[in-house]
Amino acid sequence: MTDWQPQAAKLADSLAAESAIVDNRWRAAFEATPRHVFVPRYWALNEYNSPVRVVDGAVSTHRHEWLQAVYENRFLITQWVADGDRRIVTSSASLPSLVARMLHILDVADGQRVLEIGTGTGYNAALLCHRVGAANVTSIDIDAGLVAEATGRLDAIGYTPTLHTGDGALGVKDGAPYDRILSTCATRGVPPAWIDQLADGGRIVTPLTIGGALAVLAKTGPGEVSGNLDVEPALFMAMHPAGQPLPDGYLAEIPPPVSNEVAHLGTTNLDPEALADFDFRLWLLLHKPLHFVEHVDDQQTRVGWTIHDGVHQATAVRRGDGVLHVRQSSRRLWDTVEAAWLGWVDHDRPRRGRIGVTATVSGGQYAWLDSPDSGVRWPLPVPTG
Ligand SMILES: C[S@@+](CC[C@H](N)C(=O)[O-])C[C@H]1O[C@@H](n2cnc3c(N)ncnc32)[C@H](O)[C@@H]1O
Missing domain, CATH: 3.40.50.150 (Vaccinia Virus protein VP39)
Structure with missing residues (x-):
């Protein structure tokens, strides 16, 4: 050619x-x-x-x-x-x-x-x-x-x-x-x-x-x-052990689990659209590993999200009347989202470039806000290979 x-x-x-x-x-x-x-x-x-x-x-x-x-x-x-x-x-x-x-x-x-x-x-x-x-x-x-x-x-x-x-x-x-x-x-x-x-x-x-x-x-x-972290997000497939590709949801969404649990119904003041902000999403994920599944209406406009951890789930959607409805199982994952949102706002809505990572060969690894010794930190898992 x-x-x-x-x-x-x-x-x-x-x-x-x-x-x-x-x-x-x-x-x-x-x-x-x-x-x-x-x-x-x-x-x-x-x-x-x-x-x-x-x-x-x-x-x-x-x-x-x-x-x-x-x-x-x-x-x-x-x-x-x-x-x-x-x-x-x-x-x-x-x-x-x-x-x-x-x-x-x-x-x-x-x-x-x-x-x-x-x-x-x-x-x-x-x-x-x-x-x-x-x-x-x-x-x-x-x-x-x-x-x-x-x-x-x-x-x-x-x-x-x-x-x-x-x-x-x-x-x-x-x-x-x-x-x-x-x-x-x-x-x-x-x-x-x-x-x-x-x-x-x-x-x-x-x-x-x-x-x-x-x-x-x-x-x-x-x-x-x-x-x-770099200021730009980068979505990549997850590293996996030989013969075990991981369904990590980087391209296709991971569907929520089928649950028979009685759901708690309520409303929320937090617009589910907050989850479309990738930097808030990162902040939330540092607190709790979750998967996200979009909800769209007949015009294909996003109206909300289901979040789940593989066992429990919560769904928050904006209905036609403008009210934000929440349905969640006993683990109350939407409450976790709301708490993470308050923390994010409290820290001036940090963009991902303010988050960092420190890792040692011998000890744990953690993510931090602003500096390794700021006191705001989250443990990261150590991959062993
Ligand atoms: C996004 S692709 C890499 C793209 C590549 N750099 C290129 O230029 O085409 C990710 C690669 O990571 C590899 N991979 C996944 N788990 C791995 C592991 N544990 N060790 C080494 N490679 C791995 C996959 O086989 C896949 O080819």
Whole structure:
């Protein structure tokens, strides 16, 4: 194919126009990297964000649609597994503007050694190879088939980074220490192995499974990293153990449990639309892990939400009369939402950039507001791999 370069340049232009790319060296990487090589086919989504139809560049009738999608600012689903009626996405080519944003905040310098967690298609690894040289890039994915495909694609465009198959939560000890560790799957906390394998002066950029948080962590001492969340949310599929993809609800909603419990009916002063604010949602999730399911009316306008924790649920909706109705089971999850809202307002409605994370290899990990010692903090789970 010879016609991809203008398309790659156009994609780079559009990412620069929205300030996702702010450095010419990354712009050059996006211009020089053939995304179509890394995404030879993808799955189109239905209205419920479920993958339903393959769009394959090798099929002549798909070719136009495929090539256009590959060079637009779109994330593209490349693999999924069935779980009953649900389709769980197990790999994707991430949204180019998010890829660019994460590479920007990785703040990588010439010659630095980078470990990527989640090789996927290999596209991000190719961008890193362009920027720091393939000899400085190591990438790991839990899926051997993906690693084999990515190896072939990278090789085809002249890059031979070090690729591994395995659990990225354990890092890649062989090539450590790394100046930069970039994860492209979301973790529940910071895996201790990454802190161990990070060089002094190093930086970790990783999405967390909580509220689209994207942590930007510096090494702040032996066995310790700390830093604020990026101001932009970043939704990624969750890192999972081999053979066990997690239905994490990052694309499709996780349906509420079927419950026979008698519900408590009432009204609320808190507009359920508050849950549409991603920064409030993050604040709430730091207090209590929950899933969110939208309610829409006949005109497809959102009128409320069901929240649930897999066992209990609460639904808050605005009815035609403008009254905000709540129906909740005995755990009274809506009361939790209201309490979290009061706390959020009390702290001047903190945007996510005011939240940070501190993680140590030996001890616990926690998220904090404003500074690690502010006294407002929440424990995070330590992923063990
Ligand atoms: C969003 S995709 C990565 C996109 C990729 N960076 C690219 O440029 O195409 C997330 C990847 O994380 C991988 N993954 C999930 N759990 C993992 C684990 N425990 N260790 C390593 N990789 C994992 C998945 O197999 C998937 O390919």
